[in-house]
Amino acid sequence: MSSHHFVKEQQEPAVLILDTEGLSFDLVSPLLEWVPTVLVWQECLEQVLSWGIKVDVILAEDRFQRENLHLLEEQYPVKFLTAEKGSFLNEGLLYLKATQHKGAHLVGFAHQNWEDLAPELEFMDLTLLDAGWKYYPVKTQEFKKWFVASKIRVLGKEGMPLEISNADGKLFLPLIYLTQVEVPEGITEIKGAEIFWVGEEV
Numbered sequence: 001m002s003s004h005h006f007v008k009e010q011q012e013p014a015v016l017i018l019d020t021e022g023l024s025f026d027l028v029s030p031l032l033e034w035v036p037t038v039l040v041w042q043e044c045l046e047q048v049l050s051w052g053i054k055v056d057v058i059l060a061e062d063r064f065q066r067e068n069l070h071l072l073e074e075q076y077p078v079k080f081l082t083a084e085k086g087s088f089l090n091e092g093l094l095y096l097k098a099t100q101h102k103g104a105h106l107v108g109f110a111h112q113n114w115e116d117l118a119p120e121l122e123f124m125d126l127t128l129l130d131a132g133w134k135y136y137p138v139k140t141q142e143f144k145k146w147f148v149a150s151k152i153r154v155l156g157k158e159g160m161p162l163e164i165s166n167a168d169g170k171l172f173l174p175l176i177y178l179t180q181v182e183v184p185e186g187i188t189e190i191k192g193a194e195i196f197w198v199g200e201e202v
Contacts, residue, residue, distance in 0.1 A: 019108030
């Protein structure tokens with residue numbers, strides 16, 4: 001087994017592309033730097049291939065697979081994974097867990113549905129790329145990071161108390177599903193009562 005194969009199979013977060021609307025290759029390309037495993041839902045495939053991205057797994061309905069067998073040769077060694085419209089995210093995550101991936105970037109996952117991912121966070125580190133924002137979960141309820149002066153978002157359970165501290169002082173507020181905050185350059189700390197997600201513009 002080559003070292004490249006080891007990196008590809010285990011270490012690097014996979015990229016699961018669920019929707020490409022409003023996305024450009026420039027937003028996705030930083031995720032591909034270390035040649036991760038790339039899974040794509042059938043309806044995004046044409047766009048993803050047009051970006052020149054090498055796809056490993058196509059999540060597809062039976063009919064799509066039958067009509068597109070040529071892709072198995074053209075994109076070799078790509079494989080099909082059977083999934084229906086409502087279950088492709090679930091099938092993709094099951095596949096990644098079965099292949100012992102520890103993390104994944106979910107591209108085109110609507111951040112409003114963050115609660116659907118709660119059961120998965122026990123097993124995997126997930127980030128969301130949605131409409132120009134990247135969100136990552138804070139499982140420890142405490143977050144600390146250096147930012148340039150910018151806007152960040154905090155996503156979590158409606159009404160959850162948040163404490164935000166930085167050079168501007170301390171702010172206590174209830175989370176309103178998605179709270180947008182201006183942060184100054186420097187360290188910002190956020191504490192919440194339970195899991196929350198932090199979003200940065202990309």
